[in-house]
Amino acid sequence: MAKSKTALQNAEEKPSSDSNGLDGLDKAKLHTMLYQMLLGRRFEEKTAEAYAIGKIGGFCHLYIGQEAVTIGAFAALRPDDYVISAYREHVQALSKGVTPRAVMAELFGKADGCSGGKGGSMHLYSKEHNFMGGWGIVGGQIPLATGFGWAIKYRGEDRVCLCFMGEAAVNQGAFHESLNMAALWKLPVIFIVENNRFGMGTAWERASSLYDISQKASAYDMPSAVADGMDVMHMRSVVAEAVERARTEKTPTLIEARCYRFMGHSMSDPVHGVYRTKEEVEQHKEKDPIRRFIDQIKEVGLLTEEELQEVDARVHREVDDAAEFADAAPEPGPEALYRNVYASGDVNGRLYFDGRDRT
Amino acid sequence: MAIITYREALNQALAEEMERDENVFLMGEEVGLYNGAYKVSKGLLDRFGELRIVDTPITELGFAGLGVGAAMVGLRPVIEFMTHNFAMLAWDQVFNSAAKVYYMSEGQFNCPIVFRGPSGAAIQLSAQHSQALESTYSHFPGLKVCIPSTPADAKGLLKAAIRDNDPVVFLEGEMLYAMKGEVPDEPDFIVPLGVADVKREGTDVSIITHGKMVHTCLQAAAKMEKDGISAEIVDLRSLRPLDMEAILRSVHKTNRVIYAEEGWPYVGIGAQIVDMIQSEAFDMLDAPVGRVTQADVPMPYAKQLEKLAKPSVERIIAACDAVLYR
Numbered sequence: 026m027a028k029s030k031t032a033l034q035n036a037e038e039k040p041s042s043d044s045n046g047l048d049g050l051d052k053a054k055l056h057t058m059l060y061q062m063l064l065g066r067r068f069e070e071k072t073a074e075a076y077a078i079g080k081i082g083g084f085c086h087l088y089i090g091q092e093a094v095t096i097g098a099f100a101a102l103r104p105d106d107y108v109i110s111a112y113r114e115h116v117q118a119l120s121k122g123v124t125p126r127a128v129m130a131e132l133f134g135k136a137d138g139c140s141g142g143k144g145g146s147m148h149l150y151s152k153e154h155n156f157m158g159g160w161g162i163v164g165g166q167i168p169l170a171t172g173f174g175w176a177i178k179y180r181g182e183d184r185v186c187l188c189f190m191g192e193a194a195v196n197q198g199a200f201h202e203s204l205n206m207a208a209l210w211k212l213p214v215i216f217i218v219e220n221n222r223f224g225m226g227t228a229w230e231r232a233s234s235l236y237d238i239s240q241k242a243s244a245y246d247m248p249s250a251v252a253d254g255m256d257v258m259h260m261r262s263v264v265a266e267a268v269e270r271a272r273t274e275k276t277p278t279l280i281e282a283r284c285y286r287f288m289g290h291s292m293s294d295p296v297h298g299v300y301r302t303k304e305e306v307e308q309h310k311e312k313d314p315i316r317r318f319i320d321q322i323k324e325v326g327l328l329t330e331e332e333l334q335e336v337d338a339r340v341h342r343e344v345d346d347a348a349e350f351a352d353a354a355p356e357p358g359p360e361a362l363y364r365n366v367y368a369s370g371d372v373n374g375r376l377y378f379d380g381r382d383r384t
Numbered sequence: 385m386a387i388i389t390y391r392e393a394l395n396q397a398l399a400e401e402m403e404r405d406e407n408v409f410l411m412g413e414e415v416g417l418y419n420g421a422y423k424v425s426k427g428l429l430d431r432f433g434e435l436r437i438v439d440t441p442i443t444e445l446g447f448a449g450l451g452v453g454a455a456m457v458g459l460r461p462v463i464e465f466m467t468h469n470f471a472m473l474a475w476d477q478v479f480n481s482a483a484k485v486y487y488m489s490e491g492q493f494n495c496p497i498v499f500r501g502p503s504g505a506a507i508q509l510s511a512q513h514s515q516a517l518e519s520t521y522s523h524f525p526g527l528k529v530c531i532p533s534t535p536a537d538a539k540g541l542l543k544a545a546i547r548d549n550d551p552v553v554f555l556e557g558e559m560l561y562a563m564k565g566e567v568p569d570e571p572d573f574i575v576p577l578g579v580a581d582v583k584r585e586g587t588d589v590s591i592i593t594h595g596k597m598v599h600t601c602l603q604a605a606a607k608m609e610k611d612g613i614s615a616e617i618v619d620l621r622s623l624r625p626l627d628m629e630a631i632l633r634s635v636h637k638t639n640r641v642i643y644a645e646e647g648w649p650y651v652g653i654g655a656q657i658v659d660m661i662q663s664e665a666f667d668m669l670d671a672p673v674g675r676v677t678q679a680d681v682p683m684p685y686a687k688q689l690e691k692l693a694k695p696s697v698e699r700i701i702a703a704c705d706a707v708l709y710r
Contacts, residue, residue: 141490142490143487143488144490148488148489152489157453158488162480165477168447168448168449169477171449172455172456172457173453173457176454198445199445199449199476203450205443205446206440364491365486365489366525368486368491369548369549369550372578373576373579374578374580375626375628376528376624376625378660
């Protein structure tokens with residue numbers, strides 16, 4: 026065990042910070058979180074529909090089932106904090122403030138997408154929202170997160186960076202190298218491992234010699250915690266503690282968020298059959314994080330059925346609007362092909378070798 | 385103009401750019417306390433402190449990626465690889481992150497970073513430490529690549545690379561660090577990317593080359609002069625962007641061309657240049673374009689074998705003789 030491990034060692038034993046488990050959050054904040062979770066869910070359902078009819082191409086990885094991880098974590102953030110992720114990142118972009126229209130248009134490969142149609146599902150970016158992508162090589166985003174942490178330290182700021190990765194990324198060298206640098210140089214980066222149990226079709230216990238991911242932090246003398254990634258309030262409290270430590274003590278934290286993906290790895294992977302059973306998936310769906318959160322806030326009288334219906338209707342409207350917008354949006358024209366390959370493209374000599382700038 | 389070494393020229397470029405822009409920092413193995421494995425960063429830790437001259441663990445993928453992230457949010461990292469052989473461990477970050485982020489984000493995040501360090505063979509370092517990697521780097525759109533052959537070019541190009549808003553791969557010559565030459569003193573002296581330099585004027589044959597092969601070619605040209613052959617040497621200095629017009633000017637002048645490089649032949653820089661010459665100046669050629677490269681084998685250790693593997697003055701002269709039908 027890392028000597029600096031927090032009290033929240035096991036999700037199963039987690040304490041509640043107040044009597045109703047809502048950490049004193051006000052109704053407006055709770056409703057925002059509910060809205061973000063429902064938006065994420067409905068957006069991904071719409072994405073699956075659009076993919077099925079060929080509106081979206083390429084690889085497409087859905088987040089259904091894991092919403093509590095992001096929405097809980099983001100509830101502890103400020104808008105100027107950085108977020109970087111891998112390729113299952115639609116809901117993270119939305120929750121950081123990118124509009125459903127801009128995200129859906131990107132999935133549709135349209136010019137109005139948040140990456141101009143150049144990135145697609147795996148490469149969503151928004152500088153305005155400090156959403157740093159959207160990266161397609163497993164583990165490749167982790168060193169970049171240390172770079173944002175380095176810049177924060179270099180400039181003496183009190184921002185933090187959340188770096189999301191799947192549990193399979195933990196076995197990459199980039200993970201080890203980054204956590205070592207972050208701890209060595211005291212960089213304000215919070216590494217959140219979304220342990221959804223499967224790296225594509227390979228179960229975690231078939232891929233790692235050590236089951237408990239949070240224990241890996243001990244190798245870097247880094248604080249760590251296990252969070253229940255199916256419980257939005259628990260995610261928030263664990264991440265809030267890490268964020269506070271990062272802002273004040275400039276210390277990184279490793280958080281293992283135990284969660285479960287309800288869909289296949291990507292759109293080409295069936296929900297169950299090869300590497301997991303239907304029963305297993307159904308069992309986890311019983312712990313649906315959105316249903317759980319709804320029940321929790323209803324129980325203490327902070328959400329009525331009418332209010333829930335209103336939020337859901339609003340989310341449906343926004344998602345439908347996003348899909349209609351994306352459908353109608355223009356494709357990037359041929360003039361976009363060579364745009365933004367280079368920031369300083371007006372140079373001496375030739376930058377391209379396909380005849381484009383032959384004089 | 386002062387006469388200084390190639391390593392001092394690089395040191396001056398770093399110091400001047402760090403003085404000029406507080407966003408510039410140098411990060412890499414042994415760059416601080418040790419003053420650099422090749423002493424390029426000598427004295428900079430004392431001058432700029434630990435936040436700007438940063439000693440790293442041996443973790444190339446990690447610190448290269450850290451640099452890319454820092455560049456995405458407006459810093460201007462200079463990442464030193466002790467040699468570019470070790471940079472291969474970091475290539476995911478160079479090729480997949482640095483080279484692509486500006487395009488993938490449709491211009492939201494640019495990446496003003498320099499990846500520098502020695503490249504190419506030294507003496508008896510054998511296969512893993514003797515590699516010319518410029519053709520690999522030049523392959524990727526999104527990257528810029530330069531490779532200086534003299535102290536003045538080293539200083540001027542490094543300053544231009546640091547000021548550039550794109551990722552620049554900067555390939556130094558391990559065998560050139562001690563080489564001396566005249567370097568302009570003006571603080572704003574730069575050598576722009578994409579501008580070749582005629583290192584020797586000539587009329588009979590053009591030798592197009594880059595990096596430390598420039599010096600092997602100069603030796604060959606001096607020998608050929610004794611036989612009454614006037615060779616022109618065009619030092620590309622940047623490989624991407626590429627000063628193709630300078631190549632074509634020389635082709636038009638001599639009508640006979642060879643390309644000499646340190647790297648392997650297959651899909652080498654020369655292969656690309658030959659293709660461009662035949663497509664753009666076919667009618668100007670009096671002979672097929674020749675090439676001189678390293679032997680197509682991993683670099684051996686034994687002195688005699690290493691000598692056989694490396695491009696040499698003799699092979700350059702032989703290639704020139706071939707295009708001159710001598």
